[in-house]
Amino acid sequence: xxxxxxxxxxxxxxxxDFVFDEEEETVTLEPAMQNLRVMLDKKQRAGKKxxxxxxxxxxxxxxxxxxxxxxxxxxxxxxxxxxEIIIQGDFRERILNILxxxxxxxxxxxxx
Numbered sequence: 001x002x003x004x005x006x007x008x009x010x011x012x013x014x015x016x017d018f019v020f021d022e023e024e025e026t027v028t029l030e031p032a033m034q035n036l037r038v039m040l041d042k043k044q045r046a047g048k049k050x051x052x053x054x055x056x057x058x059x060x061x062x063x064x065x066x067x068x069x070x071x072x073x074x075x076x077x078x079x080x081x082x083x084e085i086i087i088q089g090d091f092r093e094r095i096l097n098i099l100x101x102x103x104x105x106x107x108x109x110x111x112x
Contacts (some may be wrong), residue, residue: 074094
């Protein structure tokens with residue numbers, strides 16, 4: 001199977017003026033402009049608790065970098081899926097303090 005580079009099925013065009021429009025990269029907002037929410041979740045997770053960080057506006061690369069930094073700081077595993085950072089365990093207070101130190105001043109704990 002050949003790599004089509006995600007061009008929605010366009011492989012070749014006979015039009016000499018054809019230009020494939022690439023999707024624009026989303027711009028990551030400054031940390032002080034981000035409205036992040038830190039919450040505890042255990043639904044659909046077999047009773048295991050996870051800490052979710054939602055509301056990040058920016059590129060997937062920057063979100064993954066922030067997720068890796070939070071996982072390392074907490075010393076636990078986790079993942080980044082669907083625009084959310086998932087950290088294994090209840091680390092709401094620690095993550096809130098880390099994010100505020102990094103300049104995410106509008107970060108709040110939400111939920112229970």
